[in-house]
Amino acid sequence: MRRVLAAVVIVGGCSDPDPADRCEVVSRTFALTAEERKLVGEASPYPADPTLRARGDALDRSQRLRRDAAWDAVARVLEPVPLAEDLPLHPGPETLPRWHTWYGRDDLTRVFQHAFRPLPQALRLARGPIPDDELDAAFAWNPRAVEELASWPEQRWLDYVASLDTQVEVDGVGDLQRVQYAPGAARHLLASYSDQIACLEGAPPDAFVDGAPVQPVLTRAPVTLAACEERVYGPYFIATGERLAAYANAKLLVSRDTPDGDVACVADGYPCEAEGPGTLWVTVSADGAPVDTELVVEHTAPDAPWAGCLDGRFPTDAAVVKADWRRAELGREVPLHDTSAAGLAAIAAGTDDGDWGGGAGTADPGADDIYTIVSEGGDRFRLVALHVMTRELDHWLWTTLWWSPDPDTDFGADRPDAIAGVWRNYKMCATTAFAEGDPDPTGGFGADHPDLAAALTAVHPGAGGPSWCSNPYLEVGHGNASTNCVGCHQHGGTSLTAEEILASPDELPASGRLQVRNNFPSDYSWATTSGDFLAQMLREEVLYWDDVP
Amino acid sequence: MARATIRAPMRTATQQLAVLLAITAAACGGGDDAGTIPDGAPIDAAVAPVFANPVDLPDDELAMVALQMLGANVEGADRNCNACHSITRSRLRSWEVLSDAAMANCIDVDVTDPAAALTMAACLRENPNDATTPFSAGVIGFYATAADLEWFTYLFDLAYAADGEPMHADFSGRVLMPRGDHPSFTQPEFDILAEWVSRDLVMLDDLLDDEIVTGDCTESISQAVLDHVDLMETTGWKSVNEAASLNMYGCAGATPVRDCMADQPLASTLSYGTSWAVDLPGSKLRVLRENNYRSAYWTRSSPDGRFVAHGGNDDSQDGNPSMTNYESTIIDLVDDHLIHTTALYDPGFFPDNSGWALQGSVARICPMSVLTAPGAPTNFLYSANSPPCVSSNQIGLYQHLGAALGGGDHWTIDGPFESDSGGHQTTIGDPEASFTSTSRVDFVPLEFDGTSYSVGTPVSYNTPNEGDTEMSPSTGLLISRVSGTGGVQNGFRLRKFVPTPDGGGGYTVTADEVGRLCFNGGKPGFSYDERWMAIHHYIEDSDAVDLGFTGPSDPGFQAYRSQGAANIYLVDLTTGEKTRITRMNPGQYALFPHFRNDGWIYFDVRNSGSSTEYIVASDAALLVSGL
Secondary structure, three states: OOOOOEEEOOOOOOOOOOOOOOOEEEEEEOOOOHHHHHHHOOOOOOOOOOOOHHHHHHHHHOHHHHHHHHHHHHHHHHOEEEOOOOOOOOOOOOEEEHHHHOEOHHHHHHHHHHHHOOOOHHHHHOOOOOOHHHHHHHHHHHHHHHHHOOOOOHHHHHHHHHHOOOHHHHHHOOOOOOEEEOHHHHHHHHHOHHHHHHHHHOOOOOOOOOOOEOOOEEEEEEEEEOOOOEEEEEEEEEOOOOEEEEEOOOEEEEEEOOOOOOEEEEEEOOOEEEEOOEEEEEEEEOOOOOEEEEEEEEEOOEOOOOOOOOOOOOOOOOEEEEEEEEEOOOOOOEEOOOOOHHHHHHHHHOOOOOOOOOOOOEEOOOOOOOOEEEOOOOOEEEEEEEEEEEOOOOOOEEEEEEEOOOOOOHHHOOOOOOOOHHHHHEEEEEEOOOEOOOOOOOOOOOOOOHHHHHHHHHOOOOOOOEOOOOOOOOOOOOOHHHOOOHHHHOOOOOOOOHHHHHOOOOOOOHHHOOOOOOOOOOOOOOOOOOOOOHHHHHHHHHHHOOOOO | OOOOEEOOOOOOOOHHHHHHHHHHHHHHHHHOOEOOOOOOOOOOOOOOEOOOOOOOOOHHHHHHHHHHHHOOOOOOOOOOHHHOOOOOHHHHHHHHHHHHHHHHHOOOOOOOOHHHHHHHHHHOEOOOOOOOOOEOHHHOHHHHHHOOOHHHHHHHHHHHHHHHHHHHHHHHHHHOOOOOOOOOOOHHHHHHHHHHHHOOOOOHHHHOOOOOOOOOOOOEEOHHHHHHHHHHHHHOHHHHHHHOOOOOOOOOOOOOHHHOOOOOOEHHHOOOOOOOOOOOOOOOEEEEEEEOOOOEEEEEEOOOOOEEEEEOOOOOOOOOOOOOOOOEEEEEOOOOEEEEEOOOEEEEEOOOOOEEEEEOOOEEEEEOHHHHOOOOOOEEOOOOOOOOOEEEOOOOOOOEEEEOOOOOOEEEEEOOOOOOOOOOOOOOOOOOOOOOOOOEEEEEEEEEOOOEEEEOOOEEEEOOOEEEEEEOOOOOEEEEEEEOHHHOEEEEEEEEEEEEEOOOOOEEEEEEEEEEEOOOOEEEEEOOOOOEEEEEEEOOHHHOOOOOOOOOOOHHHHHHHHHOOEEEEEEEOOOOOEEEOOOOOOOEEEEEEEEOOOOOEEEEEEEOOOOOEEEEEEOHHHHHHOO
């Protein structure tokens, strides 16, 4: 019998699109358990593409290149990885998708305790760094932790291994995690424990962090506007004592904090200058006649710490997934969402304004059609969606998958053949930046994948507008169908909630999709102050041992 | 083998009742009539609405309708008050006594003077002379069903003026019956009940059979219990939490576990506790905290032993001392601070240490992260939309929580109960156990859908002549107090809880008897390995010899007879053997024992006539286990 430990952590029914119908308590699953980890072994490292960063600008400007890169990342996280232990009664391959071997909160708690407790008291009290070799040793010990438990005698282990004789049970060894962390991400989070605690007990950095000025940056961008059209550029972060200077042969408006913020300067055919410190936006507009000009902006940014609540940025091989599991029993089926061009247009035009809603229709896919696991208690769950974030780019590569009964249409039309098995039934969208840099709404798919082209067009904001990528299962609630992952995640490590972000159009316009921060407290991860509440877990552990010599 | 059925939606009143209500409503105007204005009174003088309209029905029809409304075991009855209270003759007569006393001493239905109204409102408190004590349904008996009707609203508006609405809300929130998802009585319905009370519960004995319950008890522990305990030793919540490295309060650096909380004083070193542990040599009783307020009903703690919760509070957070907003308390033993919450009582913690629940007008369920975040609150105000907590009116009073292992669904259980909040005054003997043959419990599944838990369809199960039912941490075992002759308890019954999906989106359940224990007590607490149970027992004459006296007439025992006391007992579920682990002094009540994950037992000590209480920890189970 396998073990799935499901804990109840109530985060409220805020994400329930219809909270009046259900009294929900949101759970947080603590796994992998010790015995599951022994079977799985150490988590399989994410084999990041080190060349991706150099192509970042190209990905920003091309939806086709972006989607190709995202499918490649998907293939890397889905790659089957063999289990560390043999299963004598299981006839098939004893593998898990790579992502499903990654660490959950229970793993991180276990590893951190193992590494932290033996430290000298003085080091613990000072919240000093855990030596690298000791942290590595703790991760290496983790798969053997079960051998130290009195509740797991040899026979019990043998019985457990013998009980795993179906593929869904083998897949269930990876457990029902909501969030799982690749080794690169997990290690960085634990190594940053003191930074996380400091932010938790103090306050995370503000959206704008000042600092010594870096080298001035001069940018030029061609601007073509129809009559009465305007386009917004930014944000530009300006250090104290420095300024932004913008020029275009058109009307210019420089505003503070948001595009609709306080006016810093206006100009028409001559330079517009505004002083720092702060965040500035430049709006170029045409009056009754079209404009064809060039926007020149010179600005000097501050040297702000990237991730003030971590010990620096995540490494390139960091990756995190967020899963949406759905019970496959008690009469529950998978709700269906229309992500075609027509479906997306209906979402945008709906009265809920950007809410995916509960879907239209349901399906009851079997294990041959959807990734399915069985828990130790015999409960069956289906994976309806999976977020994948990988640190190969400055602002991460954001990829998300969702199950569909018609998987080869719209966002699944360009799926490469290398994506096989049940994973052929998942669609995908991806973002790499706050702004959509591809001027072609169709992403260039008009000839080979016209329904994908139409769907991309339906959500295209115009060149330079806020980008789009939203998962109909994972992004619930008002306004969440009009998001782009990166916009909300820039606030990771703060106390903001998704609901607050989406409900603050003045401070965080465009459903929070625009960049408003020049620093990212936990480098885009919500795990520290939300979800798994890792900072709180680390703090509780640290405080617990303070008085022990 | 009895099988449960899915509970049908709450039935509306029978046709007979509906017709009768229509008749009485038409005849009485639905309670909207105002009283006449006294001659000579100022034009803007208060005018008392009708408390209860007279009902012109024959005695037998009146009594039958009243019994049906209450949920008594008569034909055509709705399930209502009997969801929590056994509706027996003696119960109804006890409520009649309370109602008559309230009418004689507290309620003047024609009150128009604000000062008099204020006195009347105070009279509705647990202690009329102490404005810090809560309003209590136990003061007004049947009239608790009128708490939300016009007359009581008028009373509080008259008494408290601008504060009338919140004061009435406080009163109604505590007193109104029935509770949970049972609809409140309308004025016409209350009129019937009040009329029946005014006729001294006429025809009660003719229409409601008094149940004959024997006092027979044959102790038994079946193989099913032994198998369950054996399984829990490795797979139970104790092991699961240990594998998850749950940090236990007071145990950092402590080896063995009996050395936990070594910085807390032994009761034997304190003047009031010198004799508490003498009858279990080698055991430790550590006083974790001294509280300066009276707790209400039971106390329960988080599995890690860090948080202790109960109804009652020290009123320090209420802006108006006479208005008890923050009715319950969660104590954080780490930094010894109190968290006042606006729930009422009945705490429960999930066995995986992930959250807790408290009862108010509805059940409130919250994550543990609320308590452990930096700058944890000293006040916690529940509201209709107070994430991260959620509310549920599907979970009734006296709820207990269990979480199935192996990723299974969580469950709550509630059913008929006897209020047990003794020790504030002299309390002799255990609470009644007057549970009828129609007693049943409601199991409410919290179904895990892969992302969140949702309250599922409740399932009822018949547990004749049982009540005060509790669930073990794994949900595998149930323990109930059993009715005996004359409403005296006749031991405990152990049941094995087995839920099975019914293929239609819900569950069927079985709860077969697997054990019988032939001693009395209250508020059992299961250990997390589900081998042990702890109970409290109010001292009575039969305990004299066990306490070392020659008998009840022994002069040394007389103080116990006059002041009362309660002790804690540890029960080994594999043998049924019980061990008394405390020896409280006269006037001291050790109550509501419960386990934390590592086997330490926490309990509350009340002092009769005092608001000083103690939170105490015992290692008795560890000692007896040989650890």
